[in-house]
Amino acid sequence: MEEKLFHLVEKGTSAVMVVQEAARQLKEAGFEELSFSTGWGLTENGRYYVRHHDTALFAFTIGARAEFRKAVRIGAAHTDFPCLRIKPNPDISAGGYGQVNVEVYGGAILNTWLDRPLSISGRVALQSEDVLHPEIRYLSVERPLLVIPNLAIHMNREINKGLELNKQTDMLPILGLIDENLKEQKMLMDFLGKELQVEPEKILDYELWAYCAEKPRYTGIQEEFILSPRLDNLTSVQSLLTGLIRGKREIGLNVAAFFDHEEVGSRTKQGAGSLMLLTLLEKINASLGKTEEQMRQRLYDAFFLSVDVAHGLHPNQMGKMDLTNKPVLGRGLCIKEAGSQSYATDCEAVAVIEQICRKYKIPYQKFVNRSDLAGGGTLGSIASSILSVRTVDLGVPVLAMHSAVETMGAADMKALTRLMTAYYSDLDESMK
Structure with a gap:
């Protein structure tokens, strides 16, 4: 599971690129690509x-x-994640450095992007x-290109009392050193031209992102944790892909939907707030x-699973969790509930998932926010308001959600993938 x-x-x-990799996996599994602009046979x-x-x-x-004659089973996840979006006219010269003009995409934890290898x-x-x-x-671009250096403690003695970063001035990555012999340099645009083998003038626009270029890896005394960028929400994307590919039903329709723009509200033509599903x-x-x-x-x-990560119990901040609903990494997937309906879960739908988990001995936990803390939301409530079907929000618990690098329990990926496989199967046969 973890290798995938x-x-x-x-x-x-x-x-x-998430969509391209998903398409590759599906094609290798024998799926046929269609187009919305043609008829389907x-x-x-x-x-x-x-x-x-x-x-x-x-x-x-x-x-x-x-x-x-039997119900439609739908699962959904999102393909986007917090990162830095490169603006038009990106090149900046400052003090001999070439920098890139960016804006923050989604609710990133800004300080975690400092001193990291970044690329495009x-x-x-x-x-x-x-x-x-x-x-x-x-x-x-696979090799690291960018870095946002921290300011040395000698120049900011108060840094360990709390660091407040300005999204415009403090988050500009360094791309390279300026050639002082050239009057005007468009370092990034020239680089893009070389990478694409075109004249920079032919580049009209782009949707380019600075992403964390660190590799996923195991940690913990028994390698029970996974430390990686983009666990939110590629854990869910991969579990849905694997479950759909492995699952098989005699009668019925299985659907996996991978939406964009969840991190900025979902209300776009590619988002869960559209009519595309x-x-x-x-x-x-x-x-x-x-x-x-x-x-x-x-x-x-029909039944709808909104698959997205949940907050795990942080050992240094245990007071941030609910009194009785405290998901721990490595102890199973997490069902998320909220009276505010920021998670779309209802009791009938939860009972369905709990019975599947119990039937196949899949470990699961429940998450509810502290009553005095406003939590995040998912695409579940948005999508279910359009389809009006039973819905459950669930996913693997993680630490440091929206950090450049997040932490999860390795065993939880197995649990989530087993649930997705059962969900997309004739339930009496799926796990034999």
Whole structure:
């Protein structure tokens, strides 16, 4: 399980690269790629995937009998993560250094991005003959390119009393040293031109991100922990992929949705707040020759898993947790609940997941925020408000969520993947 996660973390350096790696895994497993712009000829036992604007992807499998007589099972995760977005006109010269102008994407813990090896990933739009269809190139630089150095303690004696970073002035990465013999330098744009083998003037725009270039690794006396960038939310992406590929149902439809922009609200054309999941289900329904009424009936009994990481108990900050709901790393996946509905979980849906976990001896825990602390939210409530189906929010517990490097229990990835495999299977057969 962990090997696949490690590979996804190393290759999934931006949302577009996460989708590319997911598509590779699906294709290798025999899934057929479709397009939203064409008609679909779906078949029994079919396995398919379709990309949406490069950074979202939907995959689905149809049972041996292409019927909607049994419920639709949907799982969803997000492909994005907190990082630094590179702005247009990115090149800055300061004191002999070449820097890159960035903005913070999502709720990153800023100080964790200091003194880390960073690099660049995303997509670039180039000048083309067809003005309505620019040429799109993809880029993921594996070697470290950038660094945001801390200020030495000798220049800020109060640093250990608390560090407040300005998102505009304190988070600018250094790319290199300026050549003083040149009047004007566009260090990053020149680099992009060389990487893409085009003239920099042909680069019209881009969606490029500075990502943490550290590798995932084990830690702990028995290597019981995983220390890695992007555990939020590539743990969920990989578990859904593995579960969908391994799972098999005689009758029914399995769907895995991978949305973008969860970290900034989900209300975009690639996000869970769009109508794309509903559009997908309608297109599948029509391709199988089913009526709208048949789809409505099946969706009423559908089930939705919003898979995203949870907060684990921090041994140095135990007072930050609820009194009785304190997930510990390594003791199983985590079901998340909130009276505010920031997590979409309801008791009937939780009971379904608990029964699956108990049936197959999958360890699980529950998480609820302290009553006096506002927690985060997920795409679950947003998506379920559109589909109006039973929903559970769950995922692996982690420490340092939204840090450049997060920590999880290695055993929890196994538990989550086993649950996803059972969920996407005929439940009496999935774990034999």
